[in-house]
Amino acid sequence: MTRCHWLLVGACGWVLLLLMFASKFINFSLRVPDDYGGNVEKLRGTEPSVKSVTPQQPIPHTTFMSAASPPTLPSDWLSVVERRLELLSSVCSNSSLRNLTHTPVSKFVLDRIFVCDKHKILFCQTPKVGNTQWKKVLIVLNGKFSKVEDIPESIVHHHDKNGLPRLSSFKDKEINDRLNSYFKFIIVRDPFERIISAFKDKFVKNPRFEPWYKSNIAPAIIRKYRKSHRDEDGSGLEGSGLHFEDFVRYLGDEPGRRRLDRQFGEHVIHWLTYVELCAPCDIGYSVIGHHETLELDAPHILKSAGIEHLVSYPTIPPGITRYNRSKVEKYFSGISKRDVRRLYARFLGDFSLFGYQRPNFLLD
Ligand SMILES: *[C@@H]1O[C@H](CO)[C@@H](O)[C@H](O)[C@H]1NC(C)=O
Numbered sequence: 217m218t219r220c221h222w223l224l225v226g227a228c229g230w231v232l233l234l235l236m237f238a239s240k241f242i243n244f245s246l247r248v249p250d251d252y253g254g255n256v257e258k259l260r261g262t263e264p265s266v267k268s269v270t271p272q273q274p275i276p277h278t279t280f281m282s283a284a285s286p287p288t289l290p291s292d293w294l295s296v297v298e299r300r301l302e303l304l305s306s307v308c309s310n311s312s313l314r315n316l317t318h319t320p321v322s323k324f325v326l327d328r329i330f331v332c333d334k335h336k337i338l339f340c341q342t343p344k345v346g347n348t349q350w351k352k353v354l355i356v357l358n359g360k361f362s363k364v365e366d367i368p369e370s371i372v373h374h375h376d377k378n379g380l381p382r383l384s385s386f387k388d389k390e391i392n393d394r395l396n397s398y399f400k401f402i403i404v405r406d407p408f409e410r411i412i413s414a415f416k417d418k419f420v421k422n423p424r425f426e427p428w429y430k431s432n433i434a435p436a437i438i439r440k441y442r443k444s445h446r447d448e449d450g451s452g453l454e455g456s457g458l459h460f461e462d463f464v465r466y467l468g469d470e471p472g473r474r475r476l477d478r479q480f481g482e483h484v485i486h487w488l489t490y491v492e493l494c495a496p497c498d499i500g501y502s503v504i505g506h507h508e509t510l511e512l513d514a515p516h517i518l519k520s521a522g523i524e525h526l527v528s529y530p531t532i533p534p535g536i537t538r539y540n541r542s543k544v545e546k547y548f549s550g551i552s553k554r555d556v557r558r559l560y561a562r563f564l565g566d567f568s569l570f571g572y573q574r575p576n577f578l579l580d
Pocket residue numbers: 239240243245246247278279365
């Protein structure tokens with residue numbers, strides 16, 4: 217062994233140590249949201265060109281820095297994203313859908329929008345579309361926590377504590393300046409799958425222990441919408457008494473729902489329309505992401521927002537966020553066409569604006 221060899225070995229050791237040290241600080245990676253259960257099913261084309269996209273090479277599901285190759289976007293992805301915005305703007309200007317597509321940019325909407333001033337980003341939250349992960353990224357970017365993993369679950373949704381302010385907390389002029397100049401994005405998914413997810417999350421599983429859904433909201437909906445009250449004992453049964461059918465009837469009954477929603481307060485954000493939550497026709501979003509193609513949308517959003525060198529989204533197992541028609545069929549089986557059509561009428565704006573196919577198999 218010459219002295220030269222030893223020097224080389226020593227240098228390698230130092231490089232390794234430095235890399236290990238650096239990796240402690242560079243770990244903004246997102247975990248795949250927990251609620252993406254299930255696997256690939258038949259891909260229903262919400263976008264024709266998505267079908268031709270081949271699944272990406274599996275990349276080890278661990279932390280990776282921007283130096284590692286970011287997922288490559290198919291060359292026509294930009295046109296997919298542009299077509300979404302064109303569709304949105306043409307549906308927004310269709311006067312026969314006006315009531316279903318426009319909403320005032322009220323305090324309620326401004327409450328849904330989160331602000332990252334450091335990187336000039338606004339994100340409108342659409343619950344049940346895997347938004348928690350995006351909020352964590354923005355919290356880290358804002359600097360209150362240095363890693364996504366450091367953010368306690370109890371604080372992700374506490375916006376006076378987590379350094380991710382709501383747009384409503386600013387003054388009028390500050391709000392307008394941000395709306396006019398920041399990068400703005402929103403993530404959507406098939407409206408009926410979102411409703412199923414809300415039902416499961418709040419009335420069946422309730423993993424965050426939010427008792428009011430089962431103890432207040434479910435009984436109020438059952439009282440008004442259950443056809444037969446004989447089987448109401450349901451405690452301990454799936455849905456803690458609330459059946460998906462009751463939920464669908466409540467959502468499709470416009471005047472009755474409005475009255476109930478005034479009692480339910482903010483909790484209704486889990487099943488309000490994207491229009492009511494985020495005013496997509498009245499706020500010019502820069503990018504609309506689709507949950508069904510999140511593995512392409514996530515890197516595109518990071519890139520468009522100019523933060524792809526700071527954060528990355530881990531590989532999502534291909535197909536895991538895709539539309540599952542058999543799940544939708546299962547939940548809607550036995551629900552009358554009349555009730556499904558009313559539900560569809562309520563969500564027609566969301567279906568049309570974001571290019572989701574009418575679920576003919578439920579409606580005709
Ligand atoms: C980085 O993130 C991964 C995935 O969340 C986690 O398992 C790992 O422990 C983190 N590494 C460091 C060094 O914090």
